[in-house]
Amino acid sequence: MIIQIQILISGLICGLTLFQSAFVAPTVFRDLPEENRPLILRSLFPKLFKSITVAGILFLIATFLEGSNATIPYVVGAFTFLSGLICNGMIDATNKARDDGNDKLFATFHRISVLLTISVLLINLMWIFVV
Numbered sequence: 001m002i003i004q005i006q007i008l009i010s011g012l013i014c015g016l017t018l019f020q021s022a023f024v025a026p027t028v029f030r031d032l033p034e035e036n037r038p039l040i041l042r043s044l045f046p047k048l049f050k051s052i053t054v055a056g057i058l059f060l061i062a063t064f065l066e067g068s069n070a071t072i073p074y075v076v077g078a079f080t081f082l083s084g085l086i087c088n089g090m091i092d093a094t095n096k097a098r099d100d101g102n103d104k105l106f107a108t109f110h111r112i113s114v115l116l117t118i119s120v121l122l123i124n125l126m127w128i129f130v131v
Contacts, residue, residue, distance in 0.1 A: 002066035006073060009059045010124040013052060013080060017121045020048050042095060049088035049113075052120060056081025076127045083116040 028040050060077035068074070090109050097106035 002062050005062045006059055006066075007128060009055050009062065010076070010127065013055050013124045014121055016048060016051055017117060020044070021117075038095075038098075042091075046088060046091055049084050049091070051084075052117075053081055053084030053088060056084055070131055072127055072131050076123055079123055080120050083120045087113045087116055 024044060025041075028037055032040065056077055056079075059080060060074070063073040063077050066073070090113055094106060094109040094113065097103075097109060
């Protein structure tokens, strides 16, 4: 039963990430005027990262309740939780870099958040096939 909850949580994480990446972000950049983009992006990304963080915690709780001896589910939950926490924690610095015109710093923060988000997506897609 617990493994099914873990799979559901991973599916939720993958669904949120793919929806944000495949539909929301392209639509915002294609259809909104540039001056309105920050309003929607600064509203949505904190919600995405907080959702990933909470899902990581729930995944970890489910893993502890299961009493699993396998390391992988603990790694998946911890990595998901910490990545969401890091990405959410970088939001203010990322926004400040963008607002200040510090494109190099913005690009660095953005790259880190993209790499962590892609990693969370991949780890939540693949762990089921390894356990």
